[in-house]
Amino acid sequence: MELFSISIDTRSDHEKEAFRRILSDKQKELHKRCKQLKFAFSAAEARVTWTCSGKLPLSTWTLSAEELRRLISEAVTAYIMEEREQELAARLLYSEFEFDDEEEAERILQCYFQLLSNEGEAAQYWQSRRRKLVEGIDQCLLEGPELNLNGFLTFRLHTYEQELRDLAEYAVDEFILDQQYEEFVSLLKYFVYFQEPKMPIVHVIHKGEEDFLLLDGNLRPIERPQEDGLIIERLDQEMEIEDMIVSTLIAVSPARMIIHTRNPDLPVIMTLAQIFDNRAQICCSCPECSVFLGSGRMMT
Incomplete structure (x- = not known):
């Protein structure tokens, strides 16, 4: 049937x-x-x-x-x-x-x-x-x-x-x-390219997830300066952790930036490297970051 x-x-x-x-x-x-x-x-x-x-x-x-x-x-x-x-x-x-x-x-x-x-x-x-x-x-x-x-x-x-x-x-x-x-990332990259450096070096310590620490060349914490620029104002509108880190870095305008992380493929890390281009270096192992992150490896 x-x-x-x-x-x-x-x-x-x-x-x-x-x-x-x-x-x-x-x-x-x-x-x-x-x-x-x-x-x-x-x-x-x-x-x-x-x-x-x-x-x-x-x-x-x-x-x-x-x-x-x-x-x-x-x-x-x-x-x-x-x-x-x-x-x-x-x-x-x-x-x-x-x-x-x-x-x-x-x-x-x-x-x-x-x-x-x-x-x-x-x-x-x-x-x-x-x-x-x-x-x-x-x-x-x-x-x-x-x-x-x-x-x-x-x-x-x-x-x-x-x-x-x-x-x-x-x-x-x-x-x-x-x-x-x-x-917007392209706009930020263009802005950074023509911006005069204000600090010789900044260490960006990525401690995991959305936990970041910004240090100067002497490994002292960097306080976020007051800035009235249009770029900073637009970044501040959302106040997400990635925007806050980027706005601070743009405000201090480092000549060289080292991003210390154990997760170099995270979007936030890739975005930072993209915006700051040849000013940025990704590090997975060095004396500075080992203090905060333990052992790892170096990337350029």
């Missing part, structure tokens, strides 16, 4: 192969759970159909109808997220946002795709979208055993699409903030 059939109208041989490949992998797992299940693929021109059948009664099976429906839903979800999600996301991004040029759009799209991945902090959003897809497919199969994915992807994905939309907005916002940040 035919239990479920999942079909999709494909546009290329690649799509047909992807549909077969992903669901074939999943049906192996399904068959292990229930030996009574039989699966088959059939094609009629562009449409490919995946059919699940089995002998009744269900009481002889090793899983319930609810469990089977859930497993089928998870298998179809795997296909959508692996093969169709990026296409759906890109279409949504380009339909709801306008971009100044192709390069900008491509950078935002790549940022968007990273947010859609199952890695790092993005994994929680991936799990949420997966859950919504599984629940949506499960509900459709509860209503009827035949499911056409083209119709499902078009008409039954409101909550899932909203998550894609939220992530698209986040990607655009992050791009704008990053762009503004890059422009």
Whole structure:
């Protein structure tokens, strides 16, 4: 007896192969759970159909109808997220946002795709979208055993699409903030380049996380001078630790700056090195920083 059939109208041989490949992998797992299940693929021109059948009664099976429906839903979800999600996301991004040029759009799209991945902090959003897809497919199969994915992807994905939309907005916002940040860093770098040095050397001790200590050439703490410049005023508006360190360093304007750290790849360290350019040196091991940070290594 035919239990479920999942079909999709494909546009290329690649799509047909992807549909077969992903669901074939999943049906192996399904068959292990229930030996009574039989699966088959059939094609009629562009449409490919995946059919699940089995002998009744269900009481002889090793899983319930609810469990089977859930497993089928998870298998179809795997296909959508692996093969169709990026296409759906890109279409949504380009339909709801306008971009100044192709390069900008491509950078935002790549940022968007990273947010859609199952890695790092993005994994929680991936799990949420997966859950919504599984629940949506499960509900459709509860209503009827035949499911056409083209119709499902078009008409039954409101909550899932909203998550894609939220992530698209986040990607655009992050791009704008990053762009503004890059422009401001460039402005600071330009300002420092033409600024006359006021101190011969400054030691920046990065003790970890957001804990910094600024010392002069005699290893005495540097107090933040009062400065009325536009650059300092703009940095002070946010009053984040990175801004405060940068504003102090710009105010004292060292001819040479040594950044002592055990984490040279942190964004704050890289930003300092970028702004002060050839005035800056990153140190991971020297007599001065060993007192504060222990042993390490030297970088230039």
